[in-house]
Amino acid sequence: MARPRRSDDTRQLLVEEGAAGFLTNGYHGTGIKQVLDAVGVPKGSFYNYFDSKETFGQAVIDYHSQCIQRNMAAAFGPALDPVAGLRAFFARQMDEFVETDYTGGCLIANLGAELEGSEVLRESLSAAFRTWRDGMAVALREAQEQGTIRADIDAAELADLLIESWEGAVIRMKIDRTLEPLRKCLARLLDDYFRP
Amino acid sequence: MARPRRSDDTRQLLVEEGAAGFLTNGYHGTGIKQVLDAVGVPKGSFYNYFDSKETFGQAVIDYHSQCIQRNMAAAFGPALDPVAGLRAFFARQMDEFVETDYTGGCLIANLGAELEGSEVLRESLSAAFRTWRDGMAVALREAQEQGTIRADIDAAELADLLIESWEGAVIRMKIDRTLEPLRKCLARLLDDYFRP
Numbered sequence: 001m002a003r004p005r006r007s008d009d010t011r012q013l014l015v016e017e018g019a020a021g022f023l024t025n026g027y028h029g030t031g032i033k034q035v036l037d038a039v040g041v042p043k044g045s046f047y048n049y050f051d052s053k054e055t056f057g058q059a060v061i062d063y064h065s066q067c068i069q070r071n072m073a074a075a076f077g078p079a080l081d082p083v084a085g086l087r088a089f090f091a092r093q094m095d096e097f098v099e100t101d102y103t104g105g106c107l108i109a110n111l112g113a114e115l116e117g118s119e120v121l122r123e124s125l126s127a128a129f130r131t132w133r134d135g136m137a138v139a140l141r142e143a144q145e146q147g148t149i150r151a152d153i154d155a156a157e158l159a160d161l162l163i164e165s166w167e168g169a170v171i172r173m174k175i176d177r178t179l180e181p182l183r184k185c186l187a188r189l190l191d192d193y194f195r196p
Numbered sequence: 197m198a199r200p201r202r203s204d205d206t207r208q209l210l211v212e213e214g215a216a217g218f219l220t221n222g223y224h225g226t227g228i229k230q231v232l233d234a235v236g237v238p239k240g241s242f243y244n245y246f247d248s249k250e251t252f253g254q255a256v257i258d259y260h261s262q263c264i265q266r267n268m269a270a271a272f273g274p275a276l277d278p279v280a281g282l283r284a285f286f287a288r289q290m291d292e293f294v295e296t297d298y299t300g301g302c303l304i305a306n307l308g309a310e311l312e313g314s315e316v317l318r319e320s321l322s323a324a325f326r327t328w329r330d331g332m333a334v335a336l337r338e339a340q341e342q343g344t345i346r347a348d349i350d351a352a353e354l355a356d357l358l359i360e361s362w363e364g365a366v367i368r369m370k371i372d373r374t375l376e377p378l379r380k381c382l383a384r385l386l387d388d389y390f391r392p
Contacts, residue, residue, distance in 0.1 A: 026310045028225040103312050112367040113309035114222045116299050125371045153384075161384050164364030164377060171308040171363060172356075175321045181360060188349075188357050193389045 011049045011059075013039045018060040023104040026114050027057055027121075057111075058124045064107045065128035072135040082139040083148050083190065090166070090186055094179050097170075102177040108132070109167040133159045140194075150196045162189055207245045207255075209235045214256040219300040222310050223253060223317075253307075254320045260303045261324035268331040278335040279344050279386065286362070286382055290375050293366075298373040304328070305363040329355045336390075346392045358385055 017038045021030035032053055036043055050056040075089035076082065097104070108128050115121050136159035143149035149158070165188075169181035213234045217226035228249055232239055246252040271285035272278065293300070300306075304324050311317050332355035339345035345354070361384075365377035 024312055026222060026224055028222055105309060109367050110309040112371045113301060113306040116220055122371055129368060129371060157380065160380060161361060164368060164381060165357060165361040167367060168360030168363035171305050172325060172360060175308045175318055175325060184353065184356060185360060
């Protein structure tokens with residue numbers, strides 16, 4: 001995802017800083033104090049905005065989910081060909097990964113891998129995954145109607161496989177510091193398995 | 197992976213405790229002190245076994261990689277049909293996920309998602325992924341020779357896609373607390389895309 005844009009709203013600044021922190025250091029590795037310090041907010045003020053670190057985490061996940069939705073709208077909207085839209089969405093992610101030298105990866109997958117024991121955060125992550133999956137399925141269904149993607153498998157199921165393979169490939173990208181797993185994932189699925 | 201078996205060797209006990217801790221709480225969320233306390237080793241003794249938390253992390257990753265190799269040998273060895281061996285490997289993982297109520301997931305993927313900035317740990321994770329991929333590719337290549345898996349795509353590339361899709365599905369399993377993403381991943385790949 002893109003580096004968060006700054007806004008004047010302190011709560012939003014805290015969420016954006018949290019997203020950057022969680023992406024780099026994980027949920028447990030990101031202290032509330034360092035988020036507050038980075039934004040320049042006194043420690044006591046945190047509870048004016050959030051009940052707990054968990055509530056803060058929930059706001060960060062929701063914010064990241066909105067970023068994914070914006071990126072999908074930006075990629076799918078202008079494209080007449082929905083498969084070109086899907087490619088544009090992933091190409092943008094790959095550009096961002098190169099910019100950040102293959103660090104970070106996907107916040108939703110990272111937190112999904114890291115977090116245990118919080119029902120609140122688990123539900124936020126589940127909702128974020130579903131929203132992403134549903135958005136991809138819309139583009140895939142449209143492509144099925146246009147005859148550019150195979151129509152014998154449900155679009156939601158194709159979207160699940162595409163997202164999950166992508167997430168696994170993102171983790172290997174982080175470990176091996178190369179886009180190759182991502183390019184191969186798209187080539188195998190979009191250019192082969194998903195073809196009509 | 198299976199709960200680590202206890203041994204009499206203190207270093208090994210620390211590694212096994214570390215694997216359990218990292219799986220549940222991540223690398224940053226697992227303190228050396230809690231590992232030492234669980235094994236009943238005084239704090240000062242840690243450096244008799246490891247130079248740093250990073251060296252300890254490396255030993256935990258290597259241990260986990262050996263567990264994967266043992267599980268592959270156990271699943272692939274007795275099976276006359278290598279595809280049945282692959283299914284047995286994944287079935288065992290699914291059984292363990294059910295036993296631990298869908299928590300934990302895969303240590304290699306979790307640490308890959310979480311860790312940044314350590315070249316030592318990055319290289320250990322890369323080696324663990326490659327060893328796993330290579331083991332899966334051996335079974336897939338054998339199946340290609342037997343005509344039960346399509347032979348027009350390199351076995352290593354099929355293994356990459358299978359492992360990465362599985363890893364993404366494991367993260368969704370953790371979030372949604374169901375084996376469904378894992379079953380769907382195997383059905384889409386082993387029962388469909390990979391068929392001759």
